Amino acid sequence: MRNSYKEIDLIELEVLYENLKSKGFSLDLTRGKPHEDQLDLSRSLNDPLDSFLYQGKDVRNYGELLGLSGCREIGSQLLDFPADNIVAGNNSSLLLMHQLLSFFYIDGGEETPWNKKDRVSFLCPSPGYDRHFRLCEEFSINMIPVSLTGIGPDIGSIKKVLEKDESIEGIWCVPRHSNPTGDIYSDEITLQLLDLAKKHNFKIFWDNAYSAHDFEESLNTPNIFQLSKNIQAEDHVIAFASTSKITYAGGGVGFVGMSSRNLDRFRPFYASTIISPDKVNQLRHINFFEKIDLKTHMASHANLIRPKFDLVEKVLSLQPYGEWTKPSGGYFVSYSSAPGLAREIVNLAKEAGLKLTSAGATYPYGIDSEDSNIRIAPTACNMEELESALEILVVCICLANLRKN
Ligand SMILES: Cc1ncc(COP(=O)(O)O)c(C=O)c1O
Structure with a gap:
């Protein structure tokens, strides 16, 4: 991943994009799913019951x-x-x-x-x-x-x-x-x-x-x-x-x-x-x-999840386009592109092997009249996968913006 995508020109970006496409990624930021390490926090649920009474x-x-x-x-x-x-x-x-x-x-x-x-x-x-x-x-x-x-x-x-x-x-x-x-x-x-x-x-x-x-x-x-x-x-x-x-x-x-x-x-x-x-x-x-009390258990979830959200923030900040949320909890980051670009970004990402929630899915009838919102769900990936997914995402965001101008 580059240190910044702020000064990159269209020719360089197209090369980067083709290069990412050729890597055959299969990544998924669509659904807010806990990662395996989070599920493991609840392993003792499987302990046999001492009694059914x-x-x-x-x-x-x-x-x-x-x-x-x-x-x-x-x-x-x-x-x-x-x-x-x-x-x-x-x-x-x-x-x-x-x-x-x-x-x-x-x-x-x-x-x-x-x-x-x-x-x-x-x-x-x-x-x-x-x-x-x-x-x-x-x-x-x-x-x-x-x-x-x-x-x-x-x-x-x-x-x-x-x-x-x-x-x-x-x-x-x-x-x-x-x-x-x-x-x-x-x-x-x-x-x-x-x-x-x-x-x-x-x-x-x-x-x-x-x-x-x-x-x-x-x-x-x-x-x-x-x-x-x-x-x-x-x-x-x-x-x-x-x-x-x-x-x-x-x-x-x-x-x-x-x-x-x-x-x-x-x-x-x-x-x-x-x-x-x-x-x-x-x-x-x-x-x-x-x-285990609920608060302590949820603090363990937070310790596993927080770095993923920090990474989303860090990587999105490497590029100059759009606005996004910095949540204090939950499972999602909501990214808003310039109007008319969300579908294009999602399609570009798909071609490079990154599945994003369909553009429009976060609106009634699947209609985002601005075609701007993209939901990012970073928890299901491990950190390495997430980094690759976010690299594809920022390249696609920049590409869609620069191709438009
Ligand atoms: C807001 C919200 N409600 C409900 C659910 C699903 O909950 P459950 O698994 O209990 O059906 C989700 C899952 O992503 C959710 O985001």
């Missing part, structure tokens, strides 16, 4: 629909909701999101089910998490992008939408280390959101997937449960988390938190979808977190 009951059998109490405590720690308001489910928070959307769509509790409404829309802070948008598409939920400010969505533009659109039923929020922008929601924005949710009767889907994923110990995320209680808006919040990026991705425990009233309504619907969660896995997690 938990509070006198055999975890191998049906029962405990809402999850083992000790596991609901783990969810409570992640979501800042009382354990009684938490469901500890199976291995995925996305599945719980799907189950909640299905509940509001088909059943609705005491409210009109969404499938009886002409139109259902969600506010989608963007760039955002592609799978939230995919869920909306599955449910034919109309998506309205709203911009992010660094401390949460732009409340002014949300107000404008709400004034003229009565079909808003929800908003997706990733309140801490947002995927991909790294936003950490402020108390003030959270309160304003709660206020609007109450006034316009919509739900805040509070996906706190990265609540414990700080590089350094830093600001707290607003305690939305407490804030919502203060203004009697607790029925407007549904909160999600999982241990996917704490223990095993796809082998952890998913959680959903909600008001007691919502939980009473949701429970029978949930009971139609499962008889019991995987409590053997829940017990493994309870035992695991009895031996």
